[in-house]
Amino acid sequence: MQVLPPLRALQAFRYAARDLSFKAAAEALNISNAAVSSHIRGLEEFLGMKLFVRLTREVKLTPEGSRLSGFIETGFQEIERGIATFAPNSDPTNLKVSTLPSFANRWLMPRISRFQDKYPHVKLSIMPSFSLVDFQGDGVDLAVRFGKGNYPGLESRLFMEESLVVVCHEALVGDRKIEISDLAALPWLVDESIDMQGSWTEFQKALGIDIPDTAIKLAVNEASAQVEAVLAGRGISLVRYTLVADMLEAGLLIRPINFSMPAEYHYYLVAPEAKFRTEKVRAFVSWISSEIS
DSSP states (O other): OOOOOOHHHHHHHHHHHHHTOHHHHHHHHTSOHHHHHHHHHHHHHHHTSOOEEEOSSOEEEOHHHHHHHHHHHHHHHHHHHHHHHHSOOSOTTEEEEEEOHHHIIIIITTTHHHHHHHOTTOEEEEEEOSSOOOOSSSOOOEEEEEEOSOOTTSEEEEEEOOEEEEEBOHHHHTTOOOOGGGGGGSOEEEEOSHHHHHHHHHHHHHHTOOOOGGGEEEEESSHHHHHHHHHTTSOEEEEEHHHHHHHHHHTSSBOSSOOEEEOSOEEEEEEOHHHHTSHHHHHHHHHHHHHHO
16 A cells, blocks of 8 residues: 555645645644645655755745646545545535526526524625535535436435426407417517527427528517517517416416427426435425425
């Protein structure tokens, strides 16, 4: 087994190399500057090479030190990632949930007061983002993802299946009855995001129609913008049912044809397994499950 230098020496080197400062390393580790110098000197003796060039007011990495810093940083990041996978967050009253902006705006926020009423001791932070969080140092406890559930290294729980429906503003069609043959002549608003591209083709196949490109009056790549355009009466659209269910119930939108099809992607709650064991995440999972029921 390869003999390794002391962990404290590697930590001192990591922070000193990151900021090119022994003082910064001392502050990060809550030790003295002299202790940092001692740790790094011991590491240099262990390796038999100089890692820093020590100048009057600064330090610089040697070529060997620069190469080693990449390995050390990657190693510590992997360790931190592994610990985050198995160790729950120690802060029991702050819950950070990452989700798509469309789901946050159209489904989650109109209902979130019921979670706050039921769990007033939990400070909930909703973090709308298109980026996929990695649960490394970002403080995120749980992510709501729209996909197929294959997220390596994370636990993934299906919590809501999605379907697609055709909707528009009532003013677009008036009192007339819309037939499937009428659809190609209507102005269409299309979501071109990756999760809807295949569904647009399957939708036309399912109805046996071919909607020409000339009928597409607006294309977006974000579902919230799509819904806003439909609400404004700009056209008819194939949308995720969860985003418009409340508006259909309130009469703000209508379904001009009786059509529904399964979406390619669905909603998953995703996090390291340890996160699902925390009380605050269990509370959110219980609440959102009851909302769907």
